[in-house]
Amino acid sequence: MNTMKWLLKREYWEHKGGFFWAPAVVSGILALLSIGSMLIGVISSGNGKGVFHAGGSDFVSLKHALSSISPAEKLEFAQGLASAYPAISMPIIFTLGFVVFFYCLSSLYDERKDRSILFWKSLPVSDRDTVISKALTALIVGPLIVVAFALALSLLVLLTLMVLAAFHGLNLFGPVLGNANFYLVMAQIVSFIPIYVLWALPTVGYLMFVSSWAKTKPFLWAVGVPVVGGVILTWVNALAGSPFVLESYWKVIVGRGLGSVFPGSWLGMITETETNINPDNALSMLLANTYSLLGTANLWIGVVIGLVFLAGAVRMRRYRDEG
Amino acid sequence: MSSVLHATALSKHYGKQAAVDRVNLEIQPGRIVGLIGPNGSGKTTTLKAALGLIPFEGELKVLGFDPRTQRDDLMKEVCFIADVAVLPRWMRVRDALDFVAGTHPKFDRSKADAYLAKTKLKPTMKVKEMSKGMIVQLHLAIVMSIDAKLLVLDEPTLGLDILYRKQFYQNLLEEYFDEDKTIIVTTHQVEEIEHILSDLIFIREGKITLNTSMDEIAERFTEVMVGSEYYAAAKALGPIDERSVFGKTVFLFDGINRSTLAPLGDMKTPGIADLFVATMKGTYA
Numbered sequence: 001m002n003t004m005k006w007l008l009k010r011e012y013w014e015h016k017g018g019f020f021w022a023p024a025v026v027s028g029i030l031a032l033l034s035i036g037s038m039l040i041g042v043i044s045s046g047n048g049k050g051v052f053h054a055g056g057s058d059f060v061s062l063k064h065a066l067s068s069i070s071p072a073e074k075l076e077f078a079q080g081l082a083s084a085y086p087a088i089s090m091p092i093i094f095t096l097g098f099v100v101f102f103y104c105l106s107s108l109y110d111e112r113k114d115r116s117i118l119f120w121k122s123l124p125v126s127d128r129d130t131v132i133s134k135a136l137t138a139l140i141v142g143p144l145i146v147v148a149f150a151l152a153l154s155l156l157v158l159l160t161l162m163v164l165a166a167f168h169g170l171n172l173f174g175p176v177l178g179n180a181n182f183y184l185v186m187a188q189i190v191s192f193i194p195i196y197v198l199w200a201l202p203t204v205g206y207l208m209f210v211s212s213w214a215k216t217k218p219f220l221w222a223v224g225v226p227v228v229g230g231v232i233l234t235w236v237n238a239l240a241g242s243p244f245v246l247e248s249y250w251k252v253i254v255g256r257g258l259g260s261v262f263p264g265s266w267l268g269m270i271t272e273t274e275t276n277i278n279p280d281n282a283l284s285m286l287l288a289n290t291y292s293l294l295g296t297a298n299l300w301i302g303v304v305i306g307l308v309f310l311a312g313a314v315r316m317r318r319y320r321d322e323g
Numbered sequence: 324m325s326s327v328l329h330a331t332a333l334s335k336h337y338g339k340q341a342a343v344d345r346v347n348l349e350i351q352p353g354r355i356v357g358l359i360g361p362n363g364s365g366k367t368t369t370l371k372a373a374l375g376l377i378p379f380e381g382e383l384k385v386l387g388f389d390p391r392t393q394r395d396d397l398m399k400e401v402c403f404i405a406d407v408a409v410l411p412r413w414m415r416v417r418d419a420l421d422f423v424a425g426t427h428p429k430f431d432r433s434k435a436d437a438y439l440a441k442t443k444l445k446p447t448m449k450v451k452e453m454s455k456g457m458i459v460q461l462h463l464a465i466v467m468s469i470d471a472k473l474l475v476l477d478e479p480t481l482g483l484d485i486l487y488r489k490q491f492y493q494n495l496l497e498e499y500f501d502e503d504k505t506i507i508v509t510t511h512q513v514e515e516i517e518h519i520l521s522d523l524i525f526i527r528e529g530k531i532t533l534n535t536s537m538d539e540i541a542e543r544f545t546e547v548m549v550g551s552e553y554y555a556a557a558k559a560l561g562p563i564d565e566r567s568v569f570g571k572t573v574f575l576f577d578g579i580n581r582s583t584l585a586p587l588g589d590m591k592t593p594g595i596a597d598l599f600v601a602t603m604k605g606t607y608a
Binding site: 002003005006007009010013014111114115116117118119121122123124125126318319321 | 371374376377378394395398399402403404405406409410411412413414418421422423425426427428462466
């Protein structure tokens with residue numbers, strides 16, 4: 001019995017809309033916009049007025065780009081492309097935060113609301129495995145799908161760009177595909193996932209716990225309780241001469257507690273180690289900074305809190321009486 | 324063979340209210356037990372305790388397992404339909420079968436397919452597109468294809484029309500039940516399951532008021548239609564219930580020898596429904 005495989009499949013079946021279609025639609029829109037604008041650029045450049053959208057950064061006239069490009073410039077341009085082409089897919093990665101947030105909130109609530117929990121619990125699947133499968137879906141399956149879409153879109157846009165450039169006499173295939181960065185960035189993007197798993201764990205655990213506990217409106221409970229708590233503390237501070245440090249409350253409880261499912265939300269929490277950032281090293285710097293989280297108490301305390309919440313969710317699902 | 328369900332002083336409180344009040348119960352294998360009681364009498368709570376869905380007080384063993392601590396083992400041997408139409412609405416017939424096949428070691432896919440072939444359900448159909456009756460057909464197809472030792476059915480046919488209800492119990496009896504299996508069923512449609520039960524348990528306000536086999540019922544309970552001339556004589560024998568029918572009085576006796584009753588009028592074995600109404604009088608008063 002490969003129960004976990006089927007539990008993960010089950011989650012995917014039920015939440016295909018969030019985990020597959022949401023990034024698919026965002027990718028589609030991005031592809032349409034970027035490839036569309038490149039085509040428009042190419043077509044309108046025929047009358048000398050258009051611009052050529054290159055690498056997401058500069059706007060140069062196509063004629064100019066073609067006539068005045070030197071081998072050195074071409075190499076530099078190719079290098080920029082080879083390192084920065086995934087930038088186009090940032091919005092897809094960003095959708096992950098929303099998808100995971102709302103998935104976690106509904107993960108243990110919906111089955112109680114529609115009473116299908118009575119069906120799931122009639123099968124020999126433990127509450128622990130069920131909760132684990134849902135956490136894995138949020139922390140690993142979701143990010144993997146999103147990263148796959150992000151890379152696919154980035155490659156598609158890059159390919160289109162290079163093909164269009166080639167049609168206009170600028171062959172970038174050699175310098176881009178020959179650039180080690182072209183391959184490295186893909187590996188680097190995938191390498192963010194392990195840190196995401198650890199970083200998002202407290203939020204995923206908290207949201208799933210609320211989802212297993214709330215009788216109604218899990219969203220209001222999950223977001224309302226910390227926010228109302230903050231308002232009460234603000235009020236107490238105003239009356240009693242500021243015994244609480246509100247800034248850290250909002251940052252830790254609300255920001256870190258609720259916001260950690262958003263990829264990159266950790267970036268505000270780490271001190272940059274190097275200041276000399278350019279497009280070529282941006283991603284590796286980002287990754288290095290991200291991995292420096294492994295040495296922080298912030299990350300590991302979050303992991304422990306997340307696991308405690310998940311254990312609480314297992315207990316809730318095990319003994320909660322639905323009446 | 325050891326008992327399927329063994330409860331000693333089983334209690335469940337909601338606040339101060341006892342939903343199940345120190346119940347002692349023993350159910351043997353190979354039986355079809357009807358657990359009958361009015362709304363709020365504690366039947367569902369008892370079954371939920373047995374299925375490890377809620378915490379409870381007292382001692383309870385189901386197939387030798389404690390539902391509180393050994394639920395994961397217990398669920399390999401027990402199956403249940405706790406409510407009609409609880410299959411997840413997004414699920415397709417095919418997905419449901421795949422999932423159960425992938426997670427239940429005692430599920431026989433070919434049985435389920437064969438059963439579904441006799442219905443109008445298609446593999447790609449989603450639960451939300453089905454009628455209540457069709458959902459129950461799918462659920463029953465799944466449950467019947469699981470070789471469980473104990474099947475618990477809590478109001479499995481509530482809200483279904485008579486065709487689905489008849490078919491449900493017929494399938495259960497003909498294609499599922501055998502002497503190694505035990506079925507516990509609760510329903511308000513008492514008459515419809517009367518002929519399939521082997522045992523009967525009445526529960527009222529958290530307490531068991533009757534626990535007997537169907538054979539014993541015929542020996543123990545007698546209904547006599549008495550003319551007015553014997554009214555006083557019948558009344559003297561201590562009937563547990565009386566009602567008037569066409570100017571005569573129908574008395575219900577518990578434990579009175581039939582030879583004693585024969586002179587008073589026509590005798591018959593009461594139906595479960597009559598027995599139920601007689602013993603539950605005053606429940607909502």
